[in-house]
Amino acid sequence: MNGPRVRFAPSPTGYFHVGSARSALFNWFIARQSPDGVFILRIEDTDTDRNREEWVDGIVSAMAWLGLDLDAGPFRQSANHVAHTDATQRLLDGGYLYFCDCTGDDVAARKGDNKTPGYDGFCRDRGLARGERTALRFATPRTGATVVPDLIRGDVEFQNIVIDDFVVAKSSGAVLYALANVTDDRNDAITHVIRGEEHLPNAPKQMLLWSALNAVTGVDVPLPAYAHLPLLVNEQRKKLSKRKDPVATESYRDEGYLPEAFVNYLALLGWSPRGDEEIVPRQTLINEFRLEDVSHSPAFFDVKKMRSFNGEYIRRLSLDEFLAAVAPWVRPWATNWQPTDRTVPWTKEQFDEALFTRVAPLVQERVAVLSEVPSMVAFFFLDTAPYDDADFAKTIANDPLNQALLAAAIERFASEEWNATSLHASVVELGEAMGLNLRKAQAPIRCAVTGSLVGPPLFESLEFLGRERTLTRLREALERCSA
RNA sequence: GGUCCCAUCGUCUAGUGGCCUAGGACAAUACCCUCUCAAGGUAUAGGCACGGGUUCGAAUCCCGUUGGGACUGCCA
Numbered sequence: 054m055n056g057p058r059v060r061f062a063p064s065p066t067g068y069f070h071v072g073s074a075r076s077a078l079f080n081w082f083i084a085r086q087s088p089d090g091v092f093i094l095r096i097e098d099t100d101t102d103r104n105r106e107e108w109v110d111g112i113v114s115a116m117a118w119l120g121l122d123l124d125a126g127p128f129r130q131s132a133n134h135v136a137h138t139d140a141t142q143r144l145l146d147g148g149y150l151y152f153c154d155c156t157g158d159d160v161a162a163r164k165g166d167n168k169t170p171g172y173d174g175f176c177r178d179r180g181l182a183r184g185e186r187t188a189l190r191f192a193t194p195r196t197g198a199t200v201v202p203d204l205i206r207g208d209v210e211f212q213n214i215v216i217d218d219f220v221v222a223k224s225s226g227a228v229l230y231a232l233a234n235v236t237d238d239r240n241d242a243i244t245h246v247i248r249g250e251e252h253l254p255n256a257p258k259q260m261l262l263w264s265a266l267n268a269v270t271g272v273d274v275p276l277p278a279y280a281h282l283p284l285l286v287n288e289q290r291k292k293l294s295k296r297k298d299p300v301a302t303e304s305y306r307d308e309g310y311l312p313e314a315f316v317n318y319l320a321l322l323g324w325s326p327r328g329d330e331e332i333v334p335r336q337t338l339i340n341e342f343r344l345e346d347v348s349h350s351p352a353f354f355d356v357k358k359m360r361s362f363n364g365e366y367i368r369r370l371s372l373d374e375f376l377a378a379v380a381p382w383v384r385p386w387a388t389n390w391q392p393t394d395r396t397v398p399w400t401k402e403q404f405d406e407a408l409f410t411r412v413a414p415l416v417q418e419r420v421a422v423l424s425e426v427p428s429m430v431a432f433f434f435l436d437t438a439p440y441d442d443a444d445f446a447k448t449i450a451n452d453p454l455n456q457a458l459l460a461a462a463i464e465r466f467a468s469e470e471w472n473a474t475s476l477h478a479s480v481v482e483l484g485e486a487m488g489l490n491l492r493k494a495q496a497p498i499r500c501a502v503t504g505s506l507v508g509p510p511l512f513e514s515l516e517f518l519g520r521e522r523t524l525t526r527l528r529e530a531l532e533r534c535s536a
Numbered sequence: 537g538g539u540c541c542c543a544u545c546g547u548c549u550a551g552u553g554g555c556c557u558a559g560g561a562c563a564a565u566a567c568c569c570u571c572u573c574a575a576g577g578u579a580u581a582g583g584c585a586c587g588g589g590u591u592c593g594a595a596u597c598c599c600g601u602u603g604g605g606a607c608u609g610c611c612a
Contacts, residue, residue, distance in 0.1 A: 064612045100611055157609075171608060188610045206541070215539055223610040230612050254540065254607045283542080290604060318548095321561085325549050329560045348549075350542050351605065358548065358562040368575075419574045429573095477571075495571040507573040 056089030058244045061116075062130075062234065064097045065108035068301035069115040071354060072249060072285040072293055075319045079282060080247045081121045082320075082342040093241060094126035099233050101131075115302045119312050120335070130233055133240070137228035140236045140266060141189060141221065147269040150221060152181040153190045171217030189222040191231075191262065199257035204245075204280040204344040211257040219258055231255065235262045239274045247280045247344065250351075251292070256281070280344045283323045286351045293354060300354075307392040309382060309423025310359070314366035318359040322352040332365055364421035375417045376410060382423050383409060383430075398427055399434040408433055411517050415509035429508060433518060438504035438526055440533075448500045450534050455497035458487055462498055463527045471520050473512035480512070501530035 061077040063069075084090035094116065098104040113127055144150045153176035155163075160172050177192055194213040201209045221232045228236075238246065238259075246256075256279055267273045285293045293300050305315060313335065320338045321331060324347050370378060385391040386401050397404075409430065416429050432438045449455055461483050469479050484494025499511045502523055508514070515523050 062612090066612075097612060103611070153610090186610095190610095209540070211539075217608085220610050225610080227610080229610070234612085249606095250541070251606055252612090255612090281541085284606070286605080288547095292606070321548060323548090325560090327550095329550080331549085331561050348542095352549090353547055355547055355562070361562055364575085416574095418576095421574095480571075491571050493571095499572060503572095505572090509573085511571055 056087035056091065057083050058091045058093070058242055059083050059247060060093040060095050060126075060238070060241060060243055061121075062095045062097050062237075062248075063112055064100065064103070065105060065112060066100075066103045067108060067295050068303055069108075069112050070293070070295060070300045071302055071305075071319070072300065073112075074115065074119065074302045074315075075285065075322055076248055076282060077116060077121050078119070078316060078319050079280075079324075079342070079344070079347075080245075082339055083245055083247065083344070084124065085339045086342070091124045092121070093128070093243075094123050095128045095130055095237060095241075096126075097130045097230065097234065099130050099134075099137075099227065099230065101227075111303060115306070118306055119302075119316055130237060133233070133237055134228065136240060137233050137236050138222075138226070140232060140270075141228055143269045144191075144221070144232075144262075144265055145189065147265065149192060149265045149269065150189045151177055151179075151192055151218075152183055152187040153218075153220075154181060154184060154187050156186075171219065174218045177218060184224075186224050188220045188224045190218040191221050191258070191265075193218055193258070193261060199260055201253070201256040201260065201279055203253075203256075204278050205283075205347045206281065206349060209253065209256075211254075213257075213261075216257055216261070221262075231258055232262060235259045235266065238277060239263065239266055239272075242274060243277045244275075245280060245344075246277045248282065250281045250284050253281045280347070283348055284351045285322060285354050288353065290351065290353075298354075299356070303393075305359075307395065307424070309379075309392070309420075309425070310363050311366045311378060311423075314359070314363040317366070318362050322354065323348045332362060360421045367420060367423070368418050370417065372410075372414060372417075376413055379413070379423045379426050382426055392424065395424060398431040398439070403434045403436070405434060408517060412509065412514075415513060419509065432503040432508070433514075437529060438502060441500075441505040444500050444504075444506045445530075445533070448497050448506065449530055452497070454487065454489075456531060456534060458483060458489070458494060459497055459501055459527050459531055461486070463524060463531075466520065466524055466527070471516060473510075473516045476515050477512045497530075498527070502526045 059080040061080045063073050081092050084092035094113070096109055096112070098109070109127070141150070155172070155175060163173055163175060172190065174192070176190070181187055193216045196213060198210050198212050199216070201211070203209055219231060220229055222228045260276060263274070263276055287293055287298045316335060317332060317338070320342070324342065325331065326333050326337060326341050367375065381388045381391050382395065383397065384401070384404055384406070385397060412430055412433055416426055419429065420426055449459070462480070465479055465483060469475055480494050480498065481491050484491055487494070495511050496506060499508065500506055502515065502518065
């Protein structure tokens with residue numbers, strides 16, 4: 054029982070941020086590197102004004118989707134409030150805390166051009182007792198320095214004089230993040246605190262709190278190792294914002310990213326596996342990951358690259374795996390999970406599973422995300438082809454020669470042997486008779502049958518669609534011209 | 537303003553004093569393949585922010601400059 058004990062401690066205040074997903078992943082790597090490693094999910098929900106239960110569900114299901122399995126939890130930090138208030142009382146008794154009745158305006162007014170940040174310790178020696186508007190502050194040392202031994206960055210030194218007397222408990226009695234987090238980390242015997250770089254300035258405060266708690270409880274829990282991950286930034290090199298940037302992990306799932314691809318890409322933000330190969334199995338990521346190798350500088354979350362990875366992962370799927378993966382987008386009525394805000398172009402009755410199974414290999418190598426599949430195969434299931442008006446006008450409506458070719462095709466296809474090879478040969482001949490190469494000759498047929506100029510290979514598509522439906526569509530296209 | 541962090545192709549990174557005329561991946565461009573679109577193949581272009589040191593030798597170590605970022609809440 055002396056393996057690493059790590060925790061992922063998000064606050065449920067919104068969608069599951071991709072940066073959070075990466076923090077969770079790196080924590081999970083550390084836990085999974087040891088047979089007795091422990092990965093804990095702790096929901097930090099002490100701010101009752103901002104937390105919503107649905108966001109907790111979002112975190113839990115997103116982590117399950119990514120395959121980040123838990124050894125303990127999910128726990129609610131709010132469930133530990135007795136431990137938090139107990140810790141507060143002990144610190145108060147031990148002389149580490151004092152009451153303060155300053156309002157935010159008071160603090161700001163007194164600050165003036167004082168160069169040290171935050172609160173100036175005005176109430177530290179006023180000997181205030183608990184009152185209706187008294188918050189509890191931690192009396193930070195005024196001399197010396199606190200060194201955060203960061204596994205990624207090395208020692209980071211903070212002069213104690215610049216660490217202000219931060220609030221530990223609100224006047225309402227509610228214990229705040231800094232103390233709640235440290236109390237829980239001590240109780241959980243966390244060995245590695247792995248989190249975003251925005252928490253680096255919190256680290257010395259929490260170390261001070263940790264040591265004070267050790268002294269005041271008589272229980273000497275060793276300090277955890279710290280690792281502050283480089284931030285994920287947008288194109289403007291600013292921290293990824295929930296409001297302005299596409300950061301919701303859920304939305305990538307809805308779009309049809311594979312969890313393995315998502316995990317692989319996330320792992321590459323601030324770290325890289327050995328050698329020149331970037332697409333590597335999860336087990337390799339686990340085996341090779343080292344906090345000491347994580348880069349120090351912010352990383353841009355590049356959706357383009359992730360798309361490319363996802364396409365690669367999709368192409369590596371077996372047919373059965375692909376069919377299973379794409380099911381929520383093509384037959385959502387039969388799956389446990391459905392992407393939100395996506396409508397399928399066909400009805401349950403129109404969908405033909407056997408036909409889709411034959412068609413699937415054609416689209417599997419053509420999509421980067423699974424949500425692209427429906428529009429690519431819709432013409433197989435819809436009663437009439439979903440026409441792209443511009444394509445239709447260009448290749449059929451305004452092109453008499455192509456109309457003649459369609460008429461010839463109708464004649465020829467009526468008796469043609471119905472397979473891709475012979476259809477291919479017959480369109481070559483049809484084209485030659487009219488002085489068209491295959492590239493030109495296939496276009497009007499493709500447009501008439503599939504509705505657009507781009508799509509899966511034409512002759513296989515015709516074979517799968519069948520003679521009758523193909524002929525019907527060719528006729529409909531011609532009728533559409535004269536209408 | 538203060539504290540702290542950071543700095544290799546457009547982007548993510550390899551690189552831990554000589555293996556670097558700096559490697560890979562995504563994106564870009566060209567060509568090949570080809571029934572469209574993709575995929576695949578081949579090739580091209582593109583980078584050590586700047587200035588000082590240290591050293592026989594620096595992308596790698598030190599200092600400074602510049603630039604970027606995080607934090608600076610009775611949020612987490």
